[in-house]
Amino acid sequence: MSVFIEYGESPRVWVDDGHVFLEASDGRRVRMKPEVAIKLGRSLEACGTKSFINKVLDGNAAPTDFPAPK
Numbered sequence: 738m739s740v741f742i743e744y745g746e747s748p749r750v751w752v753d754d755g756h757v758f759l760e761a762s763d764g765r766r767v768r769m770k771p772e773v774a775i776k777l778g779r780s781l782e783a784c785g786t787k788s789f790i791n792k793v794l795d796g797n798a799a800p801t802d803f804p805a806p807k
């Protein structure tokens with residue numbers, strides 16, 4: 738990948754006319770079919786979990802990294 742879009746907060750996501758839209762922090766938008774959004778969501782969750790576990794195991798996690806209970 739040659740271009741990265743950094744995110745400080747979760748991007749905006751919404752549904753319209755049977756499609757899922759994702760808006761990046763720079764305003765660019767991605768439109769996808771529901772099936773693609775579901776697959777992407779599952780992949781993001783799996784990769785995020787793996788990355789977070791690695792951060793904890795490497796000793797680089799801070800108390801502020803852990804989500805607050807709801």
